[in-house]
Amino acid sequence: MQAVPQARAVPGRGLEGDRYFAKTGTYSDRPGTGRELTLVESETVEALEREYGVKLSPGETRRNITTRGVAVNHLVDREFRVGEVRLRGVRLCEPCAHLQSLTHEKVLPGLVHRGGLRCDILTEGVIRAGDTIEPL
Secondary structure, eight states: OOOOSEEEEETTTEETTSTTTTTOSTTTTSOOSSOSEEEEEHHHHHHHHHHHOOOOOGGGGTOSEEESSOOGGGGBTOEEEETTEEEEEEEEOOOOHHHHHHSOTTHHHHHTTTSOEEEEEOSOEEEETTOOEEEO
């Protein structure tokens, strides 16, 4: 995982350069909605350290975008925009045993119901670091 200043979002594919865009991600063989882009709150990452003693960098959460000041759980079943790109929140991105195996055993209880948001990309465009998130 690496931070990039911008990425092109493509409906039905994900973010250019992402392992899932290339269909090489761990769960690439499991089609379905909500697999094109993921968000996680920076406040959750901070709470994980404060409450469970687990320090993760935003990239270690394995989510595509780290937000600040946005309650991503409230975006389930809603359309919203990140910069110029329109997205739809599909479901919560609960932590899994794979994430735990890559990070720390306390990740599972620490991220239950706050592990992020799985989204579908509705319009193609570029998402940039610092773009605002606007519910539609």
